Amino acid sequence: MLNLQTDFRRYVCQTSDSPIGLEIVRGDGPFVFTADGQKYLDLISGIGVVNVGHNRREIVQAIQKQATQYLHPMVYGEFVMQPQVEYAKKLAAHLPGDIENIFFTNSGAEAVEGALKTARKFTGRQKIYSFSDCYHGDTMGALSLQSAAVYRKPFEPVVPEIASLTWNDIAALDDIDAHTAGVIIEPVQGEAGVRVPDQAFMEALRQKCDASGALLIFDEVMTGFGRTGKLFAAEHFGIFPDIIVLAKALGGGLPLGAFAARKEVMAALSSDPPLAHVTTFGGNPVCCAAGLASFELMLRDDLPARAVWVGEQFIQHLNALQQRFACLREIRAKGCLIGIEFDSSERAMTFCRLCLQQNVIVGWTLFHSNVVRMAPPLILECSEIDRAAGVMAAALQEICVLT
Numbered sequence: 001m002l003n004l005q006t007d008f009r010r011y012v013c014q015t016s017d018s019p020i021g022l023e024i025v026r027g028d029g030p031f032v033f034t035a036d037g038q039k040y041l042d043l044i045s046g047i048g049v050v051n052v053g054h055n056r057r058e059i060v061q062a063i064q065k066q067a068t069q070y071l072h073p074m075v076y077g078e079f080v081m082q083p084q085v086e087y088a089k090k091l092a093a094h095l096p097g098d099i100e101n102i103f104f105t106n107s108g109a110e111a112v113e114g115a116l117k118t119a120r121k122f123t124g125r126q127k128i129y130s131f132s133d134c135y136h137g138d139t140m141g142a143l144s145l146q147s148a149a150v151y152r153k154p155f156e157p158v159v160p161e162i163a164s165l166t167w168n169d170i171a172a173l174d175d176i177d178a179h180t181a182g183v184i185i186e187p188v189q190g191e192a193g194v195r196v197p198d199q200a201f202m203e204a205l206r207q208k209c210d211a212s213g214a215l216l217i218f219d220e221v222m223t224g225f226g227r228t229g230k231l232f233a234a235e236h237f238g239i240f241p242d243i244i245v246l247a248k249a250l251g252g253g254l255p256l257g258a259f260a261a262r263k264e265v266m267a268a269l270s271s272d273p274p275l276a277h278v279t280t281f282g283g284n285p286v287c288c289a290a291g292l293a294s295f296e297l298m299l300r301d302d303l304p305a306r307a308v309w310v311g312e313q314f315i316q317h318l319n320a321l322q323q324r325f326a327c328l329r330e331i332r333a334k335g336c337l338i339g340i341e342f343d344s345s346e347r348a349m350t351f352c353r354l355c356l357q358q359n360v361i362v363g364w365t366l367f368h369s370n371v372v373r374m375a376p377p378l379i380l381e382c383s384e385i386d387r388a389a390g391v392m393a394a395a396l397q398e399i400c401v402l403t
């Protein structure tokens with residue numbers, strides 16, 4: 001007898017002792033549906049993945065078409081596969097600056113690993129810098145970039161020659177020097193509780209990397225594909241990275257990551273020795289077909305512009321709620337990446353739980369558990385935003401003392 005809840009707990013490795021456990025049977029646009037007949041408004045897009053919405057017809061058709069042709073003819077980078085080439089070409093036309101050569105991976109963390117290896121190999125240097133409270137994934141190299149000891153300590157020793165600089169602090173950039181291979185940054189920090197850096201800081205960072213010959217790596221795994229109101233968050237600052245890291249919305253709902261740079265930089269991976277960095281499944285043709293269909297929807301419907309509008313609607317609601325409820329400390333946002341800072345972690349957690357009880361899914365952040373994160377699909381309608389705001393108001397009414 002199939003009991004999914006019991007089997008889920010027994011056979012699927014858990015990542016916390018209290019998984020949300022919704023039993024999903026269907027996704028459609030901004031909604032997911034569960035086995036008990038409930039319909040949930042997904043305001044975190046499967047954690048920043050389904051920016052164009054769940055199960056878009058165009059994406060499903062692209063998957064079906066590719067699946068009937070071929071699934072996996074050869075490891076990455078050897079055979080010519082149309083969906084991969086087409087997607088790489090289309091991405092290259094839209095990536096920031098002069099980036100045009102793309103290495104597809106299976107996930108964001110794997111793409112981060114590739115970017116780190118590229119920076120070391122291209123520069124012949126070792127030192128890598130990241131920033132306080134950054135999140136770049138959970139593989140050993142990506143984990144080594146994290147400053148948050150609570151997640152890093154249990155797995156030490158981590159990769160050597162990696163150090164953390166203070167976020168948004170221009171003076172801290174003085175550590176970047178002629179020994180630095182690369183500096184990796186999220187143009188807007190997500191797990192840190194949605195933090196937008198100053199323009200002057202980003203410009204100083206670019207200048208420091210230029211002056212020292214270090215490669216500047218933008219991790220746009222979370223911020224890419226319209227999330228912050230531009231196709232890529234780099235565009236907000238008008239400064240461009242040497243390497244960009246992508247994943248999440250890149251695959252339109254299927255697992256796909258990538259790191260990309262100018263051809264001369266990426267060439268470091270294909271010689272001395274050849275096959276210096278390879279992957280079996282990276283850039284799977286079905287995943288690329290899905291990603292390409294998703295990207296075309298994003299461009300066709302100008303979803304970055306829509307992200308600005310959706311974000312503004314939420315901010316208006318949230319600012320009004322902040323006036324009413326003293327437990328809301330700060331609302332931070334860039335486009336449709338929104339952080340709601342509470343005065344305590346308990347209140348933030350209770351807020352998530354109460355919203356879920358009313359069929360609205362919001363999330364928390366890894367490093368600041370008093371910050372609730374929203375990353376809704378960029379296609380939300382006014383009525384859905386208003387309903388979500390009503391649910392949030394009711395939740396706040398329950399947990400916050402009225403001012």
Ligand code: PLP
Nearest residue numbers: 107108109135136137221222247
């Ligand atoms: N980088 C950033 C900014 C992320 O937010 C994440 C995941 O949340 C990653 C990297 C890791 O991506 P993945 O979970 O696909 O390995």
